[in-house]
Amino acid sequence: MVEFNWSVRVYYEDTDAGGVVFYANYLKFFERARTEWFRSLGIGLQQMQDEHQAIFVVKASAVEYHAPARLDDELRISAVVEKIGNASVVFKQEACLGEKLLASAVITICCIDSLAWKAKVIPAQIVQQLKNVKMQ
């Protein structure tokens, strides 16, 4: 199973008055990695909405914060697919600074109809691309 990695630099916008990355912003970092992983598979989110009227929304997020990141740090954000359902995908993700684990997460995304805002089976072409990766 392939692990996808994406590099994220910490700017002032990401930090808070504690002098570290604001915890909610790890959800943004994790999403950047998932989005770039989709992009690396040829799946564009805007395109998915335009062609399939489908968008992925986050259904559940469980994050544990182990150590803080600071201004100028370059983080490695990983994404691994745990499970592919009919309408959902579960990811395990981590944020690391060098070898140090800063945050770990399980994120469940769900495919929905972008107009009806109801769960929708993930378009077959996209499921196939996801499964191909998971097999590797």
Added chain:
Amino acid sequence: MVEFNWSVRVYYEDTDAGGVVFYANYLKFFERARTEWFRSLGIGLQQMQDEHQAIFVVKASAVEYHAPARLDDELRISAVVEKIGNASVVFKQEACLGEKLLASAVITICCIDSLAWKAKVIPAQIVQQLKNVKMQ
């Protein structure tokens, strides 16, 4: 001419590693005051979109930062209408902590068609409400 005031509390989410409110967030504070001022006039932004297919977007923002705000501060955000055009409204706004001026801004918003994303004359009913206030 009436000045509208809105109170904003500073939370960790608003601050950065400098220990103060992140400067870009004043744009959010200013927008909250403008939105609440609209609401006080009976103008809901979602409703304006639903009924008139019209949304306000920010066309220009000029902000000067005079002094920092910190965690737990309660800021007073003011909004005064400077000028009402066919498709735009210009606001003068300030962020204050007690008597101390922290930031001052001129914000120009523009009415656009929410689908065509083109400038659009502000719906007559809304212009009337704005002008009534400006006269006071």
Added chain:
Amino acid sequence: MVEFNWSVRVYYEDTDAGGVVFYANYLKFFERARTEWFRSLGIGLQQMQDEHQAIFVVKASAVEYHAPARLDDELRISAVVEKIGNASVVFKQEACLGEKLLASAVITICCIDSLAWKAKVIPAQIVQQLKNVKMQ
């Protein structure tokens, strides 16, 4: 056990291109409710840092997203203390629109030394205030 409630209005800043509140922003809403609950007990976060060199950081967040919130919605954000440890507090929190549950969360915060950035026993005076509330 007392439930604390705090009202949050949805502005453009809170939404994303899906037309709904960006999921990471519920963490901000939940924190606003916790902070205001602390404030209602006479506990200021800046003051806690200044007097005790102690800050609360989020150690773990588990959020489930049930239904979307939209522009102009007024949400009720609740906070209930589940457990008070030596250095941590566990909250159960919900975001509701009227009777409708939009998001539910378990948030664990941890007291740390703001300079050493290490776990620290919650100052006795603050534990007492928290326990008084939990008993009610």
Added chain:
Amino acid sequence: MVEFNWSVRVYYEDTDAGGVVFYANYLKFFERARTEWFRSLGIGLQQMQDEHQAIFVVKASAVEYHAPARLDDELRISAVVEKIGNASVVFKQEACLGEKLLASAVITICCIDSLAWKAKVIPAQIVQQLKNVKMQ
């Protein structure tokens, strides 16, 4: 005079319910470009704080919004130094999608003492690096 360019991808986190990039977020994009330009000169912001007790804060920002950016867009963010003062630097910046200008800005940053939070002459070594670039 050298123009520095930095590429920024638009994610859901950057957008709002209008379906476009939230205007305040251009300030973040502009700052990323300035920060990476500093980094390309060997100037780290955390390092500047640690070694010189100096940080740059934004003193004034004037932004004009010409056209919207959307999800998945890859923007080019430029930064050109207009003027170097004793304690301040003025930048002209643009956000473009291909050849299309989306937003243009003049951003004034000011060097301050990170503890006293007062204006401070920019450390000589850093001024020299900035001037070398401006001469090119």
